[in-house]
Amino acid sequence: MPNYLDASRNILDFCSLLRLEGFSLGPQEVQDALSALTYIDLADYSQFKNALSLVLCSTKQHEESFDVLFRAYFLPEATKARPPESQLKASEGEGSDETGEEAPQKRKKQYHHPEVSALASSAELGEVTDSDDEQTPGGVMTLRAFFSPFSRQHETPVDFSLEDKDEMREAARQLIAKVRLGKSRRWRSSNHGSKFHFRRTLRKALATGGEAFNPAWLGHPLRKPRFVLLLDSSRSMSSYSDKLLQFAHALSQRSSRVDVFLFSTRLKRITKYLKQARASSSLHLTDLGEAYGGGTQIGACFAEFVRRYAQGAVTPDTLVLIASDGLDTGKPEILERAMRDLHRRSSGVVWLNPLLDTEGYKPTAKGMQAALPYIDTFCTVKDASSFERLSKQIRLRH
Amino acid sequence: MAFASLQAIKDSFAKQNYIADDKLATALQLVTALEKPLLVEGPAGVGKTACAKVLAAVLDTQLIRLQCYEGLDTSTALYEWNYPKQMLHIRLSEQRGKSAAEREAEIFGEQFLLRRPLLEAISQSDKPPVLLIDEIDRADEEFEAFLLELLGEFQVSIPELGTIKAKHKPFVILTSNRIRELSDALRRRCLYLWQGYPSFDKEVRIIETHLPAINEQLAEQIAQVMLKLRAMHFNKVPGVAESLDWAQALVSLHKGMLDMTIIEQTLGTLLKDQEDWALFEAHRGEIELALYEANR
Numbered sequence: 001m002p003n004y005l006d007a008s009r010n011i012l013d014f015c016s017l018l019r020l021e022g023f024s025l026g027p028q029e030v031q032d033a034l035s036a037l038t039y040i041d042l043a044d045y046s047q048f049k050n051a052l053s054l055v056l057c058s059t060k061q062h063e064e065s066f067d068v069l070f071r072a073y074f075l076p077e078a079t080k081a082r083p084p085e086s087q088l089k090a091s092e093g094e095g096s097d098e099t100g101e102e103a104p105q106k107r108k109k110q111y112h113h114p115e116v117s118a119l120a121s122s123a124e125l126g127e128v129t130d131s132d133d134e135q136t137p138g139g140v141m142t143l144r145a146f147f148s149p150f151s152r153q154h155e156t157p158v159d160f161s162l163e164d165k166d167e168m169r170e171a172a173r174q175l176i177a178k179v180r181l182g183k184s185r186r187w188r189s190s191n192h193g194s195k196f197h198f199r200r201t202l203r204k205a206l207a208t209g210g211e212a213f214n215p216a217w218l219g220h221p222l223r224k225p226r227f228v229l230l231l232d233s234s235r236s237m238s239s240y241s242d243k244l245l246q247f248a249h250a251l252s253q254r255s256s257r258v259d260v261f262l263f264s265t266r267l268k269r270i271t272k273y274l275k276q277a278r279a280s281s282s283l284h285l286t287d288l289g290e291a292y293g294g295g296t297q298i299g300a301c302f303a304e305f306v307r308r309y310a311q312g313a314v315t316p317d318t319l320v321l322i323a324s325d326g327l328d329t330g331k332p333e334i335l336e337r338a339m340r341d342l343h344r345r346s347s348g349v350v351w352l353n354p355l356l357d358t359e360g361y362k363p364t365a366k367g368m369q370a371a372l373p374y375i376d377t378f379c380t381v382k383d384a385s386s387f388e389r390l391s392k393q394i395r396l397r398h
Numbered sequence: 399m400a401f402a403s404l405q406a407i408k409d410s411f412a413k414q415n416y417i418a419d420d421k422l423a424t425a426l427q428l429v430t431a432l433e434k435p436l437l438v439e440g441p442a443g444v445g446k447t448a449c450a451k452v453l454a455a456v457l458d459t460q461l462i463r464l465q466c467y468e469g470l471d472t473s474t475a476l477y478e479w480n481y482p483k484q485m486l487h488i489r490l491s492e493q494r495g496k497s498a499a500e501r502e503a504e505i506f507g508e509q510f511l512l513r514r515p516l517l518e519a520i521s522q523s524d525k526p527p528v529l530l531i532d533e534i535d536r537a538d539e540e541f542e543a544f545l546l547e548l549l550g551e552f553q554v555s556i557p558e559l560g561t562i563k564a565k566h567k568p569f570v571i572l573t574s575n576r577i578r579e580l581s582d583a584l585r586r587r588c589l590y591l592w593q594g595y596p597s598f599d600k601e602v603r604i605i606e607t608h609l610p611a612i613n614e615q616l617a618e619q620i621a622q623v624m625l626k627l628r629a630m631h632f633n634k635v636p637g638v639a640e641s642l643d644w645a646q647a648l649v650s651l652h653k654g655m656l657d658m659t660i661i662e663q664t665l666g667t668l669l670k671d672q673e674d675w676a677l678f679e680a681h682r683g684e685i686e687l688a689l690y691e692a693n694r
Contacts, residue, residue: 024582032432039431040404040424047404050424058585060439060592186469198481199473206502210488307631312535312578337673341633 002074007042008034014073015056021069023062029055049074158292160245160283167384168250171391176225176255178391181317181347183220193219225347226257226317230305232324233288234264234296240354240381244323245283247387249274259313263301266290269309298328298367299335306341314345319396323352323381328367336370343374348396356380401427407456416445416452417596417604425591426453435549435570437534437585440593443637446573449593450530453569460527462568464515466537472544477556478512506558519568520552526566534584535574542584549587595628596638604638605645612649619656620645622692623685630681632674643667655693658686 002010015030033055040047049070057063189197200216231244252258252274260271268291277283320342328335343349355361357380363372379393380386401407407423429436438446454461464475484505519529552564601621624641644667653660669675
């Protein structure tokens with residue numbers, strides 16, 4: 001609810017609420033928001049909202065949560081029609097003045113009603129939600145947040161040990177060195193190029209009185225590989241999770257072109273946590289939700305990956321590394337379709353299956369069967385040394 | 399240069415056959431008022447690029463377009479010296495006995511400079527142009543960082559010539575299909591607009607504006623079917639560009655009403671992927687139902 005009589009104070013207040021919800025707003029953005037309001041008709045509700053959203057949002061996810069937060073802040077009446085428990089509690093405390101350091105804390109609680117957190121978490125998990133203005137705001141989502149059997153699962157952070165680093169680092173180095181993709185299309189200056197580098201030649205020629213004694217050349221540099229890691233973190237794979245994440249960490253330290261996802265019954269991108277985990281020796285993952293320690297929905301998770309991320313993350317330069325035991329509980333057709341897509345988009349699909357080491361194991365599980373035709377390299381991972389062997393086994397299509 | 403009101407923007411856009419909603423109109427008003435770039439994201443074929451073109455037409459100014467691709471570098475985006483011409487000039491003026499400094503000043507003059515889109519955009523002398531940076535997500539991250547600098551200052555340093563500063567800040571529109579995630583720094587410099595698929599009413603209006611010859615019922619049927627199709631998980635979801643193509647095809651075939659046979663005959667204008675065709679076959683029933691409801 002707007003707390004002040006002064007419009008600009010309210011905007012500042014609203015911006016600090018947005019910051020709590022993960023919007024990165026500096027003074028420049030706030031200033032822009034205020035000056036944007038001088039150009040529009042303030043009496044028009046939709047213009048007011050649109051102008052603020054244009055300045056303050058910077059991604060689609062922001063836009064979606066902005067809708068909810070905007071309503072919660074500027075139109076609390078409409079939101080109160082269906083008062084969730086937590087908001088009731090918050091409104092009790094509203095009478096007392098919020099002062100000092102306590103205020104932001106309190107406000108954070110107040111706006112963390114299920115609707116907002118459900119939206120935030122569904123955005124995190126990659127669900128595209130249609131938040132139409134006409135619908136009762138977030139009715140369906142509230143239901144899910146309350147009654148989903150997974151709603152409380154793994155809200156506590158999970159820690160993975162990242163020790164044993166040296167061998168993994170070596171394995172990652174070898175893998176990166178091993179993946180050769182030929183040459184890229186762009187031009188870089190090079191000693192053995194094929195095209196005349198006019199600019200540099202002319203510059204050099206100035207030193208020799210205009211005669212180009214030392215021509216410079218442009219050539220095509222080598223294509224650098226990208227890696228996408230899809231790591232199964234369901235219960236059945238839990239004993240391998242540490243090793244896989246250590247490898248993923250080592251790989252993302254050596255190359256900036258690594259994207260890492262965890263999946264169990266849902267998918268979650270953890271690239272940024274791995275990159276941040278530089279100094280500490282343990283990886284601290286929060287908000288994993290259904291992406292950790294549950295059952296296995298490989299097909300559904302891969303389909304989600306293909307739909308949401310594949311377009312950006314999987315290019316013809318990309319090697320897709322999947323680590324899973326292939327015990328899918330979903331329909332094999334979904335998995336097959338997703339695998340076909342990954343196969344088509346990437347330069348190679350590697351499936352790491354720890355069960356392959358078990359004597360007498362044959363990939364006869366339905367999920368595995370569906371995926372097999374699209375796997376270029378099928379191998380096992382058990383310990384650090386098997387990761388080191390990995391680079392020798394990999395096959396690529398060109 | 400700022401627009402008088404939202405309605406003025408919408409009206410002048412409508413004159414150019416572009417249906418702008420409130421949010422887009424507000425965005426364009428702020429682009430002209432705050433002089434900030436606008437980042438438009440959205441699926442393919444919803445009119446992201448067209449909006450920049452129409453903006454240029456409405457403001458009666460030049461549209462300068464930079465199409466991004468992997469490997470785009472400053473020499474194709476910003477400026478390049480015309481080396482063959484420089485070489486020739488050096489050879490021809492060899493006999494004139496000028497000093498090295500004079501010759502250098504000569505060959506790095508304006509007449510040997512090839513202006514690429516970005517330099518072109520900041521060196522307009524009469525009016526601020528519209529600079530369209532199309533599909534920025536296809537360019538490399540390094541290029542994005544370079545662009546950031548340019549969008550912040552609107553000036554370029556050319557070592558041989560000095561600094562060129564924009565007389566008129568161009569109106570910048572960036573589009574992205576989200577092929578690659580853009581950096582936060584770039585996002586923060588821009589106003590952000592998500593342009594999704596249009597609502598039913600808006601799509602009907604778009605079709606009717608572009609094809610005045612179409613009858614109302616057919617336009618509504620098309621919009622209805624498109625709504626249904628977009629809800630399915632196709633690999634390539636048909637955008638507004640596709641529905642306009644389809645409408646155009648139907649009008650040229652003199653079809654006044656949709657039925658399943660006609661849809662199948664003209665499906666090639668909508669779905670351009672074999673797997674999508676198979677998916678369409680699988681969901682035939684739903685389309686038929688949507689058609690039936692639209693006919694009622």
